[in-house]
Amino acid sequence: MPGFSFRAEAAARGSPFNPGAHRRSGISTQRVRVAVNGFGTIGKRVADAVAKQPDMELVGVAKTRPSYEARRAVEKGYPLYITGGGKLEEFQAAGLPVAGNIHELLGKVDIVVDAAPDKVGRENRTLYELSNVPVIFQGGEKADVAQASFNALANYSACRGKRTLRVVSCNTTGIARAAAVLRERWGVDHWEVTLVRRAADPAESKKGPINGILPTFQLPSHHGPDVRTILPDLVIATTAVVVPTTLMHVHVNHVRLARAPKDSKEVLDTFRSTPRFRIFAPWEHVDGTPQVMEYARDRGLGFNDMMENVVWEEGLRLDGRDLYFFQAIHQESIVVPENVDAIRAALNLVAEGHESIAMTDRALGLDRA
Numbered sequence: 001m002p003g004f005s006f007r008a009e010a011a012a013r014g015s016p017f018n019p020g021a022h023r024r025s026g027i028s029t030q031r032v033r034v035a036v037n038g039f040g041t042i043g044k045r046v047a048d049a050v051a052k053q054p055d056m057e058l059v060g061v062a063k064t065r066p067s068y069e070a071r072r073a074v075e076k077g078y079p080l081y082i083t084g085g086g087k088l089e090e091f092q093a094a095g096l097p098v099a100g101n102i103h104e105l106l107g108k109v110d111i112v113v114d115a116a117p118d119k120v121g122r123e124n125r126t127l128y129e130l131s132n133v134p135v136i137f138q139g140g141e142k143a144d145v146a147q148a149s150f151n152a153l154a155n156y157s158a159c160r161g162k163r164t165l166r167v168v169s170c171n172t173t174g175i176a177r178a179a180a181v182l183r184e185r186w187g188v189d190h191w192e193v194t195l196v197r198r199a200a201d202p203a204e205s206k207k208g209p210i211n212g213i214l215p216t217f218q219l220p221s222h223h224g225p226d227v228r229t230i231l232p233d234l235v236i237a238t239t240a241v242v243v244p245t246t247l248m249h250v251h252v253n254h255v256r257l258a259r260a261p262k263d264s265k266e267v268l269d270t271f272r273s274t275p276r277f278r279i280f281a282p283w284e285h286v287d288g289t290p291q292v293m294e295y296a297r298d299r300g301l302g303f304n305d306m307m308e309n310v311v312w313e314e315g316l317r318l319d320g321r322d323l324y325f326f327q328a329i330h331q332e333s334i335v336v337p338e339n340v341d342a343i344r345a346a347l348n349l350v351a352e353g354h355e356s357i358a359m360t361d362r363a364l365g366l367d368r369a
């Protein structure tokens with residue numbers, strides 16, 4: 001049905017945009033049409049994840065200039081649009097076919113995922129408002145860029161039907177997932193986290209440090225307040241250091257639970273039975289992040305990514321109500337499934353977070369990993 005628009009149809013009926021309802025009522029089996037604006041580390045992964053979803057169609061991706069990533073978009077068959085003041089002649093000179101500009105792309109979709117660099121998402125907001133397109137922003141933007149901050153396990157329901165959402169940063173996503181699990185099961189009185197942060201992503205050759213450990217002198221760090229944009233009453237204090245690695249972040253957690261679990265096995269089993277957690281046993285000999293990412297390369301999901309919170313059996317101890325555990329967070333990919341769920345929440349496609357998580361994880365192969 002060319003030219004069909006869930007948004008236009010909903011507007012014509014004077015009702016909120018709800019293609020899930022259409023589908024349930026048998027009116028339409030159309031997939032939601034998605035654009036990704038910004039095709040870097042996060043954008044290219046979100047684009048692939050969207051393209052794999054049974055209820056979504058990736059209509060196009062937008063780039064500012066030709067690059068190996070623009071070339072990959074073309075090779076994958078993703079229509080390429082120009083954004084952020086990019087020049088058509090540059091794409092033509094590179095021999096990359098261009099389907100149009102960002103305004104044209106926004107006119108064809110039901111929702112856009114903004115994956116532009118930090119703070120550029122806010123600049124793009126006017127563009128989305130003018131096109132009247134719902135938008136998913138990323139964690140590099142301040143919380144007030146959107147109506148709500150989002151995490152699938154922690155606050156899917158509260159985000160349903162909101163036209164603008166912000167998927168929080170990689171570290172905040174990791175903490176919010178763990179917090180959702182621990183609060184639900186035992187309650188959390190108080191949480192202290194030290195974040196050992198990777199200095200740069202693997203492809204970033206201009207960032208550092210390449211030696212030394214840099215304390216973050218903002219005390220406590222911004223991550224705690226950011227988690228509270230999702231879980232407002234969580235008592236949490238975060239501190240951070242930056243270290244010369246590109247693989248992952250590691251969180252060192254001490255949580256004072258409200259009620260004591262039976263034993264540490266009960267906590268591990270709870271994490272193990274929660275989607276988007278991967279527990280490593282001692283016999284797997286995963287000593288740290290190098291083996292985690294080697295496992296991810298062996299497994300070969302996405303861009304050889306590790307989209308789950310990684311918890312070590314040996315790295316979790318319980319002392320009454322005091323829980324100590326390490327978790328590793330793959331910064332480049334942990335937010336990818338959350339972006340997919342945020343699309344379903346914003347457009348009210350699926351009523352429950354766990355339904356959306358199951359759909360997303362099935363399409364990405366995470367349910368079998």
Ligand code: NAD
Pocket residue numbers: 037038039040041042043062063064065083084085115116117118119120121124138139140141168169170201331332335
């Ligand atoms: P990136 O630099 O890898 O990619 C950003 C892309 O956007 C680049 O291709 C750039 O050319 C393009 N771009 C520049 N100006 C643009 C504009 N005006 N409109 C559209 N696109 C434009 O950045 P990234 O790491 O993918 O980060 C994107 C967002 O995701 C940021 O908010 C960041 O904080 C967040 N995030 C990043 C990570 C991470 O570890 N990389 C993790 C979680 C969240």
